[in-house]
Amino acid sequence: DTAVSQTPKYLVTQMGNDKSIKCEQNLGHDTMYWYKQDSKKFLKIMFSYNNKELIINETVPNRFSPKSPDKAHLNLHINSLELGDSAVYFCASSQTGGRQPQHFGDGTRLSIL
Amino acid sequence: RKEVEQDPGPFNVPEGATVAFNCTYSNSASQSFFWYRQDCRKEPKLLMSVYSSGNEDGRFTAQLNRASQYISLLIRDSKLSDSATYLCVVNNDKIIFGKGTRLHILP
DSSP, rough: SSEEEEOSSSSEEEOOOOOOEEEEEOOOOOOOEEEEOOTTTTEEEEEEEEEEEEEOOOOOOEEEEEEEEEEEEEEEESOOOOOGGGGEEEEEEEESGGSSSOOEOOOEEEOOO | OOEEEOOOOOEEEEETTEEEEEEEEEEOOOOOOEEEOEEEEEESSSEEETTTTTTETEEEEEEEEEEEEEEEEEEESGGGOOOOOEEEEEESSSEOOOEEEEEEOOO
16 A cells, blocks of 8 residues: 555656646645755755645745645646756655654656756 | 754664764754654655654664754664665754765675
8 A cells, every 4th residue: 555655756857847746645644745855865845734725835936836635635836847946856744743753755756857 | 053963974884783873953842853764766764753751663762862952863783774864853843854864784
């Protein structure tokens, strides 16, 4: 059983394109997150949603727009992709906000040509 | 002082040895703490939560020192499979990951 699944696993695209990454969790958690891990391996939170509502929105360009249709899904849409967007994007979920441990998806490796 | 700080390593340790590393945090109001491990090109996976009273899981022991504002991870009888990056996580209503400590267990 896949607890947190994200698609696609690899995404190679050209600068300027618009792309989406999908995430679903079947753990019954009420909080979901998007993280970015860059080439220096630093893992940084981008967004957090609790019961479909945005609760954390770190300093992220507004080209990045998360959407949560229900508490089991949190998708990430990126407009006008730039070279600096190349990274691994991880989705995660947890129960009852951030005091509980998070479970991560296996990442989406985004490469901008 | 950085919000969460870890020695990046790498720690090169012979198999069977004991290794320990710390993670310091700046916000004294931090409420929950975790250790994760991340293998190369994989997602972070929870290793253990860190409780005020300390906790142990097999060869792994985690401790919290609130007075000095650090958490520690001790690995006894290290195995080759322990080679990974170990990330500490501090939560004070803001989730902060450390940059990780790389551990290489040498045969």
